[in-house]
Amino acid sequence: MLNGQARTAVAELAAAVLSLRPMIDRLDAPVRVAVPGGARGAVRGLQTIVDRVCGRLGAPALELVRSPESDLDPFGAAAGRRLGLADSGAALAVLSSDDLPDVDRVVDEAVSADFDSFCEQRTVRGPDGVGVRAYAAGDPDAPAVVIASACGMPARLAEVWIRRLARDHRVLTWESRGLFCGCEDFAGATGVPAQADDLIAVMDAFELDQAHVMGLCGGAVIAITAAAAHPDRISSLSLWHGDFELGDQARKTEHQRNLQALMTMATRAKVSAAGVHAVLCRSIAASTPPELAHLVLYPYASPDLLFRYCLLNGAIMETDVRPELSAVVQPTLVVTSEDDTTAHPDGSRYVAAALPDARLHVVPHGDHISLFQGPPDLIDTASRFMAEKSDVNPSHR
Structure with a gap:
């Protein structure tokens, strides 16, 4: 023994x-x-x-x-x-x-x-027939929250958040189209509207009429797009270290500028993706905490996977969210830090000021990588905000 x-x-x-x-x-x-x-x-x-x-x-x-x-x-x-x-x-x-x-x-x-046993899993199809792998945890009758995670990342990157929130909530998330299930012959849409449609399709599949939506990093753009298009389905929002395109209204970090340029280069042709593959792999690995590197590196595992990831995440990074902000009437919590060198805090400050009903929460330190480590104070901040909103409770079909 x-x-x-x-x-x-x-x-x-x-x-x-x-x-x-x-x-x-x-x-x-x-x-x-x-x-x-x-x-x-x-x-x-x-x-x-x-x-x-x-x-x-x-x-x-x-x-x-x-x-x-x-x-x-x-x-x-x-x-x-x-x-x-x-x-x-x-x-x-x-x-x-x-x-x-x-x-x-x-x-x-x-x-x-394990995480895969903790969550119920389903393949959910969006309006265009593309399937995504969706995850659900927590009491189906509890208040609902949908996590729009960073594009291209395995769902278990948000495991700390999912396990903690599932104590008091019904928690849903999904993995990006074209990168996980059935991705080898993927020929579906890659724009932000299609990715936002996947969010709504996941809610439909689990019979949720309304939910709070958490947008993490690039997922904040998907959350905004879905909230503007479906105000009856999304009761409130929280946007965490959002990676926002805002024209000349907000500064970007060197990381944002470099990554966007590399993704543009990689999507010109698959041969370009192969050419930047090694550069991106080593750069991402060097800048990611060891405890998360094996998850963050997922979309870089092959040139073909990287090509599709660059199409999806490139669309997120180049989508100007300014035209949609006035249409997002839901109560919104916007979270950033003073020293985020990944997604510039100026973007979150601008978005919070432009939204009709938003609260800005700025912490001294952090970025979207440390966010996924599940700092207890931030999880508590999210829980308190959701608890304040009486309309967070889901309406089940």
Whole structure:
């Protein structure tokens, strides 16, 4: 029987592999990951346990290699950091074949506690027939909130928010069209109106007439577009570190300008996407906290995926939201920080001032990457704002 330390190590390894699935499912197997320095003498034992866990989960193979992390691509480096073998390797490497049935049981327990088990999942089709993968959690009779997350990111990037809000809310979200389910032959629309239609289609699929909508980063543009087009369906909004195009009315960060230029270049042709692929991968990996890199890197996992991502996110970044702001009459919370170097706070300040019924909340530090780590004070801010609005309660069909 596994001792407490080994059981914890196996559970953490299984949780790590589950969280890697969106990215590693898109990479060529086996995915090469570096062996931590302190574990180099136990590679064979570690590989046996990693193989067992991946096999039990039906995950692509992970190959432990002695190469330094700097010799690996950003995906293998991110996967290696997420596995955390530097801390757990010693406890795993000494397990024997007799321990493998216990390993399987711990892996099964990890599956039952994982994000994918926590959420109900459905494939939802928008008005144009394109399918998106939607997620729901929480009591169906509780007040409803729909999370329009950052474009192209796996739903589990917002896991902290979803799990916390689901204690008191019915929480819905979805993954961007053309990048997840059925994306290989995707030929659907990529503009912001189509992405906003997906939000409404997800509400329809889960029989919600009204909900609060949280727009995170580029999802704030989708939230604004949906709120302007469907004022009867969206009762209130919160816009978090929004990436807004506002012409000459607000400054942009260097990150915003560079990313928009690269996406424009990548969408000229797939050959261009292939050309900027390596540059973007290393740039994004270097600027993303290690605990989130394996999720943020998802849309960069291949040139084809990157091409579709640039079409979708490029449309968000170039859509001027100014014409729609006066039509967004719902109570709105706009959140930014003083030092956001990803999406310039000037954009949020302008949007808050232009909306008919908005409240601006500025914190000292943060950006849309730290936002996804679920700071308790921001989750509490969201919960308080939603609780203030008596019309947040959903009307179920």
